[in-house]
Structures are given as C-alpha cells and as structure tokens.
Amino acid sequence: xxxxxxxxxxxxVTLGHLHLIKRAASLYDEVIVVIAYNSAKHALFSVEERKAxxxxxxxxxxxxxxxxxxGLLVEKVKELDAEVMLRGVRDVQDFIYEKQIAWANHELxxxxxxxxxxxxxxxxxxxxxxxxxxxxxxxxxxxYVPANVAxxxxxxxxxxxxxxxxxxxxxxxxxxxxxxTAVVKHMEKTMFDWLKENNIAFSRKDLIIEAxxxxxxxxxxxxxxxxxxxxEFMGDAVLQLWTTEKLFHLEPQLNExxxxxxxxxLVCEAALAHYSRQLGWGQFLLLGVGEERTGGRExxxxxxxxxxxxxxxxxxxxxxxxxxxxxxxxxxxxxxEPKNEVLIDYKTKLQEVVQADSRKTLQxxxxxxxxxxxxxxxxxxxxxxxxxxxxxxxxxxxxxxQMAAKAAFEKMAR
Numbered sequence: 543x544x545x546x547x548x549x550x551x552x553x554x555v556t557l558g559h560l561h562l563i564k565r566a567a568s569l570y571d572e573v574i575v576v577i578a579y580n581s582a583k584h585a586l587f588s589v590e591e592r593k594a595x596x597x598x599x600x601x602x603x604x605x606x607x608x609x610x611x612x613g614l615l616v617e618k619v620k621e622l623d624a625e626v627m628l629r630g631v632r633d634v635q636d637f638i639y640e641k642q643i644a645w646a647n648h649e650l651x652x653x654x655x656x657x658x659x660x661x662x663x664x665x666x667x668x669x670x671x672x673x674x675x676x677x678x679x680x681x682x683x684x685x686y687v688p689a690n691v692a693x694x695x696x697x698x699x700x701x702x703x704x705x706x707x708x709x710x711x712x713x714x715x716x717x718x719x720x721x722x723t724a725v726v727k728h729m730e731k732t733m734f735d736w737l738k739e740n741n742i743a744f745s746r747k748d749l750i751i752e753a754x755x756x757x758x759x760x761x762x763x764x765x766x767x768x769x770x771x772x773x774e775f776m777g778d779a780v781l782q783l784w785t786t787e788k789l790f791h792l793e794p795q796l797n798e799x800x801x802x803x804x805x806x807x808l809v810c811e812a813a814l815a816h817y818s819r820q821l822g823w824g825q826f827l828l829l830g831v832g833e834e835r836t837g838g839r840e841x842x843x844x845x846x847x848x849x850x851x852x853x854x855x856x857x858x859x860x861x862x863x864x865x866x867x868x869x870x871x872x873x874x875x876x877x878x879e880p881k882n883e884v885l886i887d888y889k890t891k892l893q894e895v896v897q898a899d900s901r902k903t904l905q906x907x908x909x910x911x912x913x914x915x916x917x918x919x920x921x922x923x924x925x926x927x928x929x930x931x932x933x934x935x936x937x938x939x940x941x942x943x944q945m946a947a948k949a950a951f952e953k954m955a956r
Contacts, residue, residue, distance in 0.1 A: 546574070921942060
C-alpha cells in the first residue's frame with residue numbers, strides 16, 4: 543500500500559490545492575493532507591477551521607484524509623508511515639525552491655521520496671497569500687476557492703471590516719485630501735490626467751496616489767498613509783494572471799516550458815521598467831529628495847515596482863478592464879516581438895548553455911562605476927572559472943549583468 547503526504551498551510555485552501563489532491567488520490571492508495579502550521583505565525587484561519595474546510599471538500603475522496611503537523615514535516619511523514627512527500631509546483635521559481643527543500647529532506651531521511659506535481663495552467667498564478675490579499679481589499683475570490691471557503695473568507699473580512707471601518711474611513715478621507723493636494727502641487731500633469739486622456743476609468747484617487755508613492759517620499763511626507771509596496775504585491779499577482787491567460791490562449795499553442803520562459807521575459811524587472819517608460823509614467827513617481835537626486839526616477843527597480851502597483855490599484859478600483867487596456871497596449875506588442883532585447887533574459891540563456899556541458903556556475907563582477915551619482919554607468923564582467931566570458935555596461939548593475947551575459951552568449955552561439 544503506497545501512502546503519500548501532501549503538506550501545506552492551506553490558509554485558505556484553493557481550487558489549485560484541491561485539483562492537485564484529487565490527482566494525487568488517483569495515483570496513490572492513500573493520500574494524507576497535512577496542515578503544517580507554526581503557532582508563532584498569524585493566520586487567517588485557525589488549524590481547526592482549515593481542517594474542517596478541507597474535510598468538507600474532500601468527502602467524496604475515499605482514500606484521502608486530513609491531519610495536522612507542527613515542526614519538521616519529515617518527522618510527520620515517518621510517523622504516518624508514508625513513503626512519499628508530494629509538493630505542488632506552479633512555476634520555475636517554485637521548482638528551484640522545492641528542489642532545495644527536497645535535498646534538505648533527503649539529508650534528514652533518505653527513505654522519503656519527494657514527488658513534485660505541476661499545477662494545472664489554470665491555477666498556476668494562484669496562491670493562498672494572493673487570495674488573502676485580494677480578499678483584504680474586498681475583492682470577490684469565489685473564482686479561486688471552493689464555495690465554503692469563499693463564504694468563510696467573506697465572513698472573516700466582514701467581521702474585521704465592521705470593527706475598523708469607521709476609523710479607517712476617517713483617516714483615509716483626511717489622508718486622501720492631503721495627498722491629492724501634494725500630488726497636484728508636485729507636478730503640472732498628473733497620473734489622473736494621463737488616465738483621463740487614455741479613457742481609463744478610475745474612482746479611487748487614494749489608490750492611485752498610493753501606487754505612485756515610493757517609500758522615500760512617504761518618509762518625508764507624514765500626510766501620506768502608505769507607500770506602494772502592498773499594491774505592488776497585488777499588481778504582480780494580477781500581471782501574472784493576465785499574462786498566463788494571454789499566453790495560454792495564443793495560437794499556435796505553446797507548450798508549458800515555452801509559456802513559462804516567455805512569461806518570465808515579459809514580466810522581468812527590465813521589461814516592466816520598459817513598459818513604464820513607454821507609457822511615460824516615470825514623471826508621476828513620487829520620490830523623496832535624496833532618491834530624486836540619485837536618479838531614482840530612471841531606476842528600473844522603482845519604475846517596475848510602480849508599474850505593478852498601478853496595475854494593482856486599477857484592478858482593486860475597477861476590476862480587470864483597465865488593467866487589460868494597459869497590458870494590451872504594452873505587453874501584446876512584446877509578445878508579438880519577443881526578440882526585443884529588453885525582454886530577453888540573457889543571464890538565464892547563458893547559464894543554460896554553460897550547464898549543458900557542466901554543473902559550473904557563472905559569476906558576475908563589478909569592474910567599474912562611472913558618471914555622476916544621478917546617472918551612473920556600471921560595467922560588469924561575467925566569469926567562468928576566473929575566465930572573463932563577456933563584459934557589459936548599463937545604468938544599473940542588473941542591466942550591466944544582462945549586457946555582459948549577452949556579449950558572452952553571442953560569442954558562444956557563433
């Protein structure tokens with residue numbers, strides 16, 4: 543009899559989780575879903591609530607049961623006398639992480655096998671943390687979780703909302719008024735003007751301002767309530783979902799590996815900064831004096847963060863329609879012309895070429911920094927066993943690394 547353990551936090555359980563569990567149930571004699579929890583961490587649902595929600599959704603699976611564990615999962619797997627630990631994998635980043643965890647578990651007990659199951663493409667952009675974030679902003683998450691979980695989430699956040707709404711509304715109203723005055727004062731043309739000119743609907747000015755606010759500006763303007771980091775998280779999820787769906791429906795159809803590679807190119811930091819520049823959004827970024835002086839308005843990382851934050855703000859305000867209008871404008875041409883230098887991850891391409899012949903790892907080294915502090919130019923070298931394969935320059939270290947990898951890749955491809 544083959545037993546498999548499927549561990550996770552399941553806070554909350556998603557349709558992606560259930561899809562993997564039911565597939566596993568068809569492969570193994572018994573599947574034990576283990577809720578791994580850490581009592582020191584804050585969770586949306588208690589362990590008892592998660593267990594009840596899972597059991598309600600798994601009633602029809604006769605060979606599946608639910609258990610709970612705190613501490614090392616390897617010990618729980620041994621306690622259950624199971625031979626396999628199942629891990630769900632959504633993308634390349636997940637796979638790299640799970641590979642490290644599998645190695646660690648093998649060191650603890652070489653008799654336990656780790657088996658990775660790849661998520662169905664329709665659930666590839668889902669995670670419990672993203673769903674919690676959506677729900678915290680009042681978005682309907684019933685598309686991503688089973689009905690009983692959607693109901694439980696709505697109840698949880700309705701309860702929290704009732705406790706804090708009056709206080710938040712008062713603070714938000716005052717903050718929005720101060721923040722809008724600050725933004726209008728800051729520039730001749732605002733993001734509100736840009737949105738109107740491009741026929742993109744919005745009503746929540748407070749979210750737009752939040753999306754534009756870098757932490758350096760927040761530190762110098764106490765009337766602002768928060769920077770754009772939370773909206774960036776939201777926007778990243780929305781961007782991943784939109785891009786995944788777009789690539790999934792392309793004709794001719796792409797295989798999973800090609801979709802993953804192309805999606806990585808389309809949503810990398812350099813690409814997102816490129817889209818921001820295309821749209822002219824850099825002028826709207828709210829920066830502190832020091833960040834402004836050191837060239838933050840042209841920094842890829844800041845432009846990319848703002849781009850994702852704006853997508854998150856528009857999604858929360860108006861849903862997917864304005865997000866699609868913007869992404870159709872900048873991402874669709876990039877999909878049609880994937881050879882755009884900005885979108886090619888030469889570091890990954892070079893690493894793949896090198897690892898095809900060996901397990902050696904490339905190293906990147908800073909050679910020089912030139913120019914003024916507000917417009918520096920970095921020169922990087924890529925090395926293998928101390929030998930320089932290529933050099934490149936750029937206005938950020940990441941960009942210079944890409945250009946060094948490009949030079950090396952083109953030499954090796956000749």
